[in-house]
Amino acid sequence: MAEDILLKIRDAVYEGEDEEAVELAKQALEAGIDPTDIIEKGGVAALDQLGEEFDNLEVFLPEVMLGGDAMKAVINTVTPHMEVGKSAFKGKVIIGTAKGDLHDIGKSLVGTQLATHGYDVVDLGVDISTNKFLEIARAEKADIIAISSLLTTSQYYMEELIKRLDSEGKRDEFYVVIGGGPISAEYAEKIGADGFSRSAQLAVQMVDAISESDKKPGEDLVVRV
Structure with missing residues (x-):
C-alpha cells in the first residue's frame, strides 16, 4: 500500500497536480508513511525525472515549474509532521x-x-x-x-x-x-x-x-x- 501511495504522489507531482499531490500526501501520513519517504520517494523522485527529461528536451520549463509547485505543496503538508531530532541543539x-x-x-x-x-x-x-x-x-x-x-x-x-x-x-x-x-x-x-x-x-x-x-x-x- 505504501508503495502505491508514494507512486501516486510521484505521478501527481510529475503532472503538476498540486491539489491531488497534497491529498495523497495526507493519505500517506494517515497510513503511517514516514514524511521523509513521502518527500524523497514521492516528490523528489518526480523532480529527478522531470529534470532528466528537461535536460533531454522531452519536457519544457512550464512542466518543470508546475512540478516544482506541486512539490512545494507536498513539503508544506508533511513538514509539520516530521519529528524534530531529540539530540541537543547542534x-x-x-x-x-x-x-x-x-x-x-x-x-x-x-x-x-x-x-x-x-x-x-x-x-x-x-x-x-x-x-x-x-x-x-x-x-x-x-x-x-x-x-x-x-x-x-x-x-x-x-x-x-x-x-x-x-x-x-x-x-x-x-x-x-x-x-x-x-x-x-x-x-x-x-x-x-x-x-x-x-x-x-x-x-x-x-x-x-x-x-x-x-x-x-x-x-x-x-x-x-
Missing part, C-alpha cells in the same frame, strides 16, 4: 539560494532536513546577495552559511562570499557549505568551501561532520557526501 545555519537564482525546492528540502535534526535554521529564501548572507549570519550569530544554486551563472557568488571573508581576515567566522545541481565536490574544494552535498538527505551528514570537527572554518576541511 548549531545555527543560515541557508539561501545564491544571487540571481530563484530556485528554492532543493534549498527548502535541505533546510527542512537540518531543522528536524537539531539545527536552528534561518531560511533567507532565494536570490540572496553576499552582503545579505553575511549581514544576517552575523546578526543571528550563525555557525554555518549554506548556499544553494542550480544555475552556473550564480556559482560565482558562492566563491565571492568566501573571498569576502578572506579579504576581511574573517574566514574562520563561518563554515560555508554549498550544493545544487551543477555544484561538485571539486568546485567546493577549488573555492575553499568547507562542505558539499549532493542531496538533502546527505546534507545532514555533511553538516554533522563539520559541526563535530575540531577544525576551524577554512582549514582545508572539505566534507564531501
Whole structure:
C-alpha cells in the first residue's frame, strides 16, 4: 500500500497536480508513511525525472515549474509532521539560494532536513546577495552559511562570499557549505568551501561532520557526501 501511495504522489507531482499531490500526501501520513519517504520517494523522485527529461528536451520549463509547485505543496503538508531530532541543539545555519537564482525546492528540502535534526535554521529564501548572507549570519550569530544554486551563472557568488571573508581576515567566522545541481565536490574544494552535498538527505551528514570537527572554518576541511 505504501508503495502505491508514494507512486501516486510521484505521478501527481510529475503532472503538476498540486491539489491531488497534497491529498495523497495526507493519505500517506494517515497510513503511517514516514514524511521523509513521502518527500524523497514521492516528490523528489518526480523532480529527478522531470529534470532528466528537461535536460533531454522531452519536457519544457512550464512542466518543470508546475512540478516544482506541486512539490512545494507536498513539503508544506508533511513538514509539520516530521519529528524534530531529540539530540541537543547542534548549531545555527543560515541557508539561501545564491544571487540571481530563484530556485528554492532543493534549498527548502535541505533546510527542512537540518531543522528536524537539531539545527536552528534561518531560511533567507532565494536570490540572496553576499552582503545579505553575511549581514544576517552575523546578526543571528550563525555557525554555518549554506548556499544553494542550480544555475552556473550564480556559482560565482558562492566563491565571492568566501573571498569576502578572506579579504576581511574573517574566514574562520563561518563554515560555508554549498550544493545544487551543477555544484561538485571539486568546485567546493577549488573555492575553499568547507562542505558539499549532493542531496538533502546527505546534507545532514555533511553538516554533522563539520559541526563535530575540531577544525576551524577554512582549514582545508572539505566534507564531501
